[in-house]
Amino acid sequence: xxxxxxxxxxxxxxxxxxxxxxxxxxxxxxxxxxxxxxxxxxxxxxxxxxxxxxxxxxxxxxxxxxxxxxxxxxxxxxxxxxxxxxxxxxxxxxxxxxxxxxxxxxxxxxxxxxxxxxxxxxxxxxxxxxxxxxxxxxxxxxxxxxxxxxxxxxxxxxxxxxxxxxxxxxxxxxxxxxxxxxxxxxxxxxxxxxxxxxxxxxxxxxxxxxxxxxxxxxxxxxxxxxxxxxxxxxxxxxxxxxxxxxxxxxxxxxxxxxxxxxxxxxxxxxxxxxxxxxxxxxxxxxxxxxxxxxxxxxxxxxxxxxxxxxxxxxxxxxxxxxxxxxxxxxxxxxxxxxxxxxxxxxxxxxxxxxxxxxxxxxxxxxxxxxxxxxxxxxxxxxxxxxxxxxxxxxxxxxxxxxxxxxxxxxxxxxxxxxxxxxxxxxxxxxxxxxxxxxxxxxxxxx
Amino acid sequence: xxxxxxxxxxxxxxxxxxxxxxxxxxxxxxxxxxxxxxxxxxxxxxxxxxxxxxxxxxxxxxxxxxxxxxxxxxxxxxxxxxxxxxxxxxxxxxxxxxxxxxxxxxxxxxxxxxxxxxxxxxxxxxxxxxxxxxxxxxxxxxxxxxxxxxxxxxxxxxxxxxxxxxxxxxxxxxxxxxxxxxxxxxxxxxxxxxxxxxxxxxxxxxxxxxxxxxxxxxxxxxxxxxxxxxxxxxxxxxxxxxxxxxxxxxxxxxxxxxxxxxxxxxxxxxxxxxxxxxxxxxxxxxxxxxxxxxxxxxxxxxxxxxxxxxxxxxxxxxxxxxxxxxxxxxxxxxxxxxxxxxxxxxxxxxxxxxxxxxxxxxxxxxxxxxxxxxxxxxxxxxxxxxxxxxxxxxxxxxxxxxxxxxxxxxxxxxxxxxxxxxxxxxxxxxxxxxxxxxxxxxxxxxxxxxxxxxxxxxx
Numbered sequence: 001x002x003x004x005x006x007x008x009x010x011x012x013x014x015x016x017x018x019x020x021x022x023x024x025x026x027x028x029x030x031x032x033x034x035x036x037x038x039x040x041x042x043x044x045x046x047x048x049x050x051x052x053x054x055x056x057x058x059x060x061x062x063x064x065x066x067x068x069x070x071x072x073x074x075x076x077x078x079x080x081x082x083x084x085x086x087x088x089x090x091x092x093x094x095x096x097x098x099x100x101x102x103x104x105x106x107x108x109x110x111x112x113x114x115x116x117x118x119x120x121x122x123x124x125x126x127x128x129x130x131x132x133x134x135x136x137x138x139x140x141x142x143x144x145x146x147x148x149x150x151x152x153x154x155x156x157x158x159x160x161x162x163x164x165x166x167x168x169x170x171x172x173x174x175x176x177x178x179x180x181x182x183x184x185x186x187x188x189x190x191x192x193x194x195x196x197x198x199x200x201x202x203x204x205x206x207x208x209x210x211x212x213x214x215x216x217x218x219x220x221x222x223x224x225x226x227x228x229x230x231x232x233x234x235x236x237x238x239x240x241x242x243x244x245x246x247x248x249x250x251x252x253x254x255x256x257x258x259x260x261x262x263x264x265x266x267x268x269x270x271x272x273x274x275x276x277x278x279x280x281x282x283x284x285x286x287x288x289x290x291x292x293x294x295x296x297x298x299x300x301x302x303x304x305x306x307x308x309x310x311x312x313x314x315x316x317x318x319x320x321x322x323x324x325x326x327x328x329x330x331x332x333x334x335x336x337x338x339x340x341x342x343x344x345x346x347x348x349x350x351x352x353x354x355x356x357x358x359x360x361x362x363x364x365x366x367x368x369x370x371x372x373x374x375x376x377x378x379x380x381x382x383x384x385x386x387x388x389x390x391x392x393x394x395x396x397x398x399x400x401x402x403x404x405x406x407x408x409x410x411x412x413x414x415x416x417x418x419x420x421x422x423x424x425x426x427x428x429x430x431x432x433x434x435x436x437x438x439x440x441x442x443x444x445x446x
Numbered sequence: 447x448x449x450x451x452x453x454x455x456x457x458x459x460x461x462x463x464x465x466x467x468x469x470x471x472x473x474x475x476x477x478x479x480x481x482x483x484x485x486x487x488x489x490x491x492x493x494x495x496x497x498x499x500x501x502x503x504x505x506x507x508x509x510x511x512x513x514x515x516x517x518x519x520x521x522x523x524x525x526x527x528x529x530x531x532x533x534x535x536x537x538x539x540x541x542x543x544x545x546x547x548x549x550x551x552x553x554x555x556x557x558x559x560x561x562x563x564x565x566x567x568x569x570x571x572x573x574x575x576x577x578x579x580x581x582x583x584x585x586x587x588x589x590x591x592x593x594x595x596x597x598x599x600x601x602x603x604x605x606x607x608x609x610x611x612x613x614x615x616x617x618x619x620x621x622x623x624x625x626x627x628x629x630x631x632x633x634x635x636x637x638x639x640x641x642x643x644x645x646x647x648x649x650x651x652x653x654x655x656x657x658x659x660x661x662x663x664x665x666x667x668x669x670x671x672x673x674x675x676x677x678x679x680x681x682x683x684x685x686x687x688x689x690x691x692x693x694x695x696x697x698x699x700x701x702x703x704x705x706x707x708x709x710x711x712x713x714x715x716x717x718x719x720x721x722x723x724x725x726x727x728x729x730x731x732x733x734x735x736x737x738x739x740x741x742x743x744x745x746x747x748x749x750x751x752x753x754x755x756x757x758x759x760x761x762x763x764x765x766x767x768x769x770x771x772x773x774x775x776x777x778x779x780x781x782x783x784x785x786x787x788x789x790x791x792x793x794x795x796x797x798x799x800x801x802x803x804x805x806x807x808x809x810x811x812x813x814x815x816x817x818x819x820x821x822x823x824x825x826x827x828x829x830x831x832x833x834x835x836x837x838x839x840x841x842x843x844x845x846x847x848x849x850x851x852x853x854x855x856x857x858x859x860x861x862x863x864x865x866x867x868x869x870x871x872x873x874x875x876x877x878x879x880x881x882x883x884x885x886x887x888x889x890x891x892x893x894x895x896x897x898x899x900x901x902x903x904x905x
Binding site (some may be wrong): 031032034037038039040041042043044045047048062088090091095096097098099100101102106173181232249276305306307308310352 | 511512513550609790791792793794796797809826827828830831832833835836837838839840843845866
């Protein structure tokens with residue numbers, strides 16, 4: 001497998017992974033901020049899972065109070081800078097923006113949010129202080145956006161917080177799992193720093209088992225699980241574990257953990273799946289220098305889970321789409337994957353994800369590829385709940401009280417992807433806030 | 447095509463759009479460009495015997511949430527060029543553009559022979575008229591000129607008389623708005639023999655403070671001075687003063703309306719309130735002479751639509767509509783109406799009514815699905831991936847706003863803030879009562895023929 005650095009120059013790689021969309025220029029900021037109507041009980045704020053007071057911060061930007069704007073954002077969402085970059089704003093704040101009706105295009109809320117957060121980040125402003133010490137200790141397992149948000153909120157309330165992170169870098173998928181042209185590793189780490197600054201103790205390389213959680217429940221006054229999900233769902237086909245077959249997140253991780261030039265990328269990359277992760281992989285592969293990138297999905301464009309904006313991005317990157325195809329087996333030569341054999345599918349209702357899908361006999365064909373990436377979503381981490389008696393789960397996630405993140409086990413809370421089976425950063429942040437509120441109520445009652 | 451030409455106190459002009467005395471009429475070069483662009487007349491920037499000396503900087507602008515220069519002020523003085531140069535250029539322009547109206551603004555020290563001299567020398571250029579600058583509120587006023595004259599009726603009358611003693615061409619007095627009663631000064635000017643009045647000159651102002659340096663705007667080495675304020679923001683003040691002059695039966699002189707004109711509608715409003723022509727400065731400083739095309743074509747279309755053949759058909763037509771408050775009908779009632787199909791759910795009407803007015807808008811949070819079903823807003827729905835969103839909906843609800851007609855006082859506020867064109871309209875409600883003004887009400891009360899109107903109950 002070739003390295004990206006063998007296909008593209010360092011300059012080309014930097015250019016390909018420049019921020020998408022680019023930051024707004026100062027003039028654009030004022031014009032766009034001027035478009036905001038300053039709605040009352042604004043639809044955009046209601047559409048934001050973390051309820052950022054968007055009209056307030058946009059007006060602060062308009063009145064050249066960038067730090068005030070950043071504070072408004074970060075008070076509601078300490079990952080405001082990441083969300084500004086990676087949120088599917090078209091279905092959240094911007095999808096709700098009333099300027100859509102008047103002007104046929106929303107105020108670019110995400111990019112304005114980024115502008116404010118970047119200004120505060122550049123000045124290294126510290127907005128938050130730890131609350132007066134309460135003497136209570138909380139353990140957080142997992143340093144993704146859910147865990148770190150929970151930690152930050154609790155620290156603001158004066159509790160001592162220790163975060164245990166299995167990896168050697170903090171931030172979870174926010175640092176490693178988002179397309180690098182959306183959130184750079186450096187930026188993601190700078191947001192982790194905001195949490196560290198308020199006095200949260202983040203310990204890396206601490207993989208916690210279910211026995212470890214029991215121990216934490218003894219040692220701490222409360223424990224929050226923000227452990228995310230496990231491996232990518234398997235295709236259940238012959239050859240999917242061969243060299244040349246990748247899992248989506250492993251492919252994305254490499255764009256964050258090493259220099260771009262060292263990333264492995266195929267000449268012909270085949271991505272299997274129809275979600276936003278599949279798009280992230282395909283666009284990253286294309287930007288790393290793959291000659292041909294194909295997304296193969298078993299249903300059609302009307303039923304794909306990827307957002308319209310993501311789909312357009314992939315098309316602009318020259319990604320080819322193969323619709324209505326079901327993988328049958330990985331083809332091989334000398335034990336190395338060379339492509340995937342597909343069968344064409346028929347659907348009762350092409351617009352519905354739920355509609356019955358059948359393969360068409362005799363329609364099989366092969367798409368050649370030297371890199372095959374499975375992007376089917378992640379499995380839940382099943383062994384953990386199984387070994388924690390009292391933890392309620394369904395097939396894809398842990399079950400909690402959505403208002404407080406409380407699990408069935410006393411003192412144990414959870415949030416983020418592990419209670420959702422996958423979601424956006426902004427959802428994880430809100431879970432962290434909810435759980436912090438639940439934990440604080442518990443600790444205050446002690 | 448309607449005829450835009452006018453006769454203003456005996457001076458003919460191809461249209462009522464004149465340039466006000468100011469930076470755009472500083473030189474022959476500029477006035478030629480202006481007439482070439484289509485301006486009907488111009489008032490030459492104020493001349494004097496001796497050129498003044500200016501400072502830098504000179505102008506300050508007010509921006510409003512992204513809109514530039516809704517107001518402008520200046521601490522610039524009258525001409526900084528010699529009298530000879532000005533007079534020579536005025537003569538050349540008048541000769542080259544005989545059909546355009548050319549007035550010359552004058553300001554000299556308050557001595558009879560000085561005024562006589564400059565008046566004579568000005569009319570020797572062939573200029574059509576003279577405008578006396580009794581209005582500039584900054585700089586020159588400290589030297590006993592400009593608004594220092596225009597704020598004292600006796601001075602205004604006296605100097606007008608001096609000029610009229612030698613003037614063979616119309617004399618127009620430019621009034622300062624920095625007074626309590628514009629008609630007092632207007633009357634003094636007319637008593638002194640003024641052939642026309644022009645108003646308003648600039649308002650006294652401080653534009654702001656630079657929050658980094660704490661210096662005023664505009665600043666001259668960290669210091670500032672009060673300056674003359676103009677631009678779109680001053681139009682309502684000017685309209686009120688023009689109307690006051692126009693409505694005064696003792697002041698039967700032509701009026702040249704000035705103050706914040708930037709669109710053709712502004713100009714028409716001045717004309718409807720009694721101005722025979724209008725003068726423009728700030729909008730030209732902002733956008734250049736070319737804006738006269740906008741003014742002309744807008745005015746022409748409007749006249750055509752309304753069936754007006756010439757300007758005089760409608761000058762002053764709205765003056766009788768300006769009355770004392772006591773003549774307004776207490777029994778007339780309008781209420782707001784929200785067109786739900788045009789509503790974008792911004793909530794601006796609601797909060798304006800709730801916090802700033804009369805708490806007469808009802809706010810319902812309707813579940814998104816119910817709203818779509820009830821309103822057939824399918825066209826606004828956007829599907830992306832698994833998400834179905836609608837602009838204006840958030841958190842699975844849509845805010846629906848309706849007017850409580852029983853308590854609505856018809857104040858207009860919601861319709862003023864509504865950003866969706868035509869969404870909130872004010873409709874008349876039949877109160878079943880005959881018209882009754884405050885004055886009539888007082889009379890009826892005194893005669894015991896009516897009972898007291900009760901205060902509103904819902905607050």
